[in-house]
Each structure stands twice: as C-alpha cells, then as structure tokens.
Amino acid sequence: GDSVTQMEGPVTLSEEAFLTINCTYTATGYPSLFWYVQYPGEGLQLLLKATKADDKGSNKGFEATYRKETTSFHLEKGSVQVSDSAVYFCALRRAQKLVFGQGTRLTINP
Amino acid sequence: EAGVAQSPRYKIIEKRQSVAFWCNPISGHATLYWYQQILGQGPKLLIQFQNNGVVDDSQLPKDRFSAERLKGVDSTLKIQPAKLEDSAVYLCASSQNGPGETQYFGPGTRLLVL
Numbered sequence: 423g424d425s426v427t428q429m430e431g432p433v434t435l436s437e438e439a440f441l442t443i444n445c446t447y448t449a450t451g452y453p454s455l456f457w458y459v460q461y462p463g464e465g466l467q468l469l470l471k472a473t474k475a476d477d478k479g480s481n482k483g484f485e486a487t488y489r490k491e492t493t494s495f496h497l498e499k500g501s502v503q504v505s506d507s508a509v510y511f512c513a514l515r516r517a518q519k520l521v522f523g524q525g526t527r528l529t530i531n532p
Numbered sequence: 533e534a535g536v537a538q539s540p541r542y543k544i545i546e547k548r549q550s551v552a553f554w555c556n557p558i559s560g561h562a563t564l565y566w567y568q569q570i571l572g573q574g575p576k577l578l579i580q581f582q583n584n585g586v587v588d589d590s591q592l593p594k595d596r597f598s599a600e601r602l603k604g605v606d607s608t609l610k611i612q613p614a615k616l617e618d619s620a621v622y623l624c625a626s627s628q629n630g631p632g633e634t635q636y637f638g639p640g641t642r643l644l645v646l
Contacts, residue, residue: 426574458637465536465623465637466575511574519588520635522574 424449428512428523435502436531443497443526445486445512453516455479455488455495460509460525469497469510504530534558536638538624544644550612553641557605557626563587564601565635566609567623575623581607614645 429444457469470479475490484499495512507530512523537556545551557564563582567575578597580588584604601607611618621640627633
C-alpha cells in the first residue's frame with residue numbers, strides 16, 4: 423500500500439543553519455505530495471504542496487521539489503529561525519486519502 | 533475566518549469507560565475527517581464524511597468507535613469501551629468541496645486511557 427518515510431528525528435540546528443528533512447514515498451501512480459507543520463499546541467497546517475512531477479512547492483522560505491525518479495519530496499530551507507521549531511509531516515494524497523509520514527521534530531537553538 | 537474547533541482539548545479516562553469528542557468544521561466545508569495520531573506516528577484517517585454521508589470508514593474500529601455528522605455540520609466521535617491503546621490525539625479536519633481540496637486541521641483532543 424501507499425506509504426511515506428521521513429528521516430528520523432529529532433533534528434537540532436543552530437539559527438541560520440541550512441535545513442534538509444528527507445521524505446520518500448511509495449505509491450502507484452502519481453500522488454500529490456505535501457508538507458504539513460505542527461507548532462506546539464496547534465493543529466497541523468499546510469506548509470507547501472506539489473501536484474505533479476518536477477513541481478516545486480514553496481512557502482515561508484521552505485521549498486520541496488517533487489522528484490518522480492527518486493520518489494522523494496525533501497524539505498529544505500536556507501536559513502532557519504527559532505520560530506521554525508515544530509514537527510514536520512510529509513504526506514501524499516491518492517485515491518482521496520492523505521497518508522502521513524511519522525513526523526520529524528525540529529528544534530532551532532538561538 | 534474561524535478555524536476548525538474541537539473539544540475537549542484533553543481527556544483522561546479509565547479503560548472500559550466511554551468518551552466522546554466534538555468537532556465544528558469551518559463554515560461551508562462539505563468534507564469532514566477524523567484522524568488518530570498516536571505518539572511518534574503520523575495521523576491516520578479514521579473516517580471521512582461528505583456532507584452527512586460516510587465516504588470512507590475502512591480504518592475505523594467499528595466494534596468500539598462510532599461517528600456521526602449532524603445535519604452535515606458538527607460531528608462527534610465516540611469510543612465505547614476505551615482501551616489503553618486508544619491513547620492518542622484525535623484530530624478533526626475539514627475541506628471545502630471535496631477530498632482534493634486543502635484540509636484544515638483543528639488543534640486536536642488529547643486522550644489518555646489509564
């Protein structure tokens with residue numbers, strides 16, 4: 423069945439560091455891909471999405487590119503801030519269902 | 533625009549007791565979802581409503597879980613009787629016209645079963 427695998431957390435970085443959170447997926451066909459973020463005490467929020475191969479989603483300085491050949495959707499940010507501390511979830515949507523990865527907890531130290 | 537509302541935010545019960553969660557979706561959103569998020573895992577879809585009809589409940593443990601959506605707006609999720617493994621965060625989400633639209637999530641209800 424469909425599945426999403428994220429890099430193991432937690433991830434701890436210093437402010438202004440470069441961020442990569444790896445995400446790979448297994449699915450038949452070409453699902454839409456998403457990154458959601460969950461700040462402490464809040465619900466999940468859509469961060470960015472891509473609906474077809476080679477699409478790049480971007481928002482708030484974060485980017486991810488839909489790579490069909492490697493079945494990946496890695497999240498990147500060039501310079502992280504303390505306010506980016508949260509749990510990040512990669513997800514795919516196919517057959518009208520969202521399937522989530524296990525989440526990666528990110529902590530940014532000043 | 534008000535977001536998805538859920539209550540209660542926290543609930544502690546003993547095993548074999550019953551519990552209910554309430555969700556009020558964003559106004560005008562036709563599709564409503566309930567997810568279960570166990571600690572350290574991503575959310576898992578339990579049930580999906582389109583207006584007041586069930587679209588998908590394939591992962592809902594129907595021997596103990598039930599859900600309804602009143603008049604196509606508010607929804608309740610019930611567990612009876614609860615088991616230790618039901619300890620999780622229960623998330624409600626809604627989307628405007630169908631599953632292809634962006635899902636907006638509520639803050640969740642954190643359940644602890646002792």
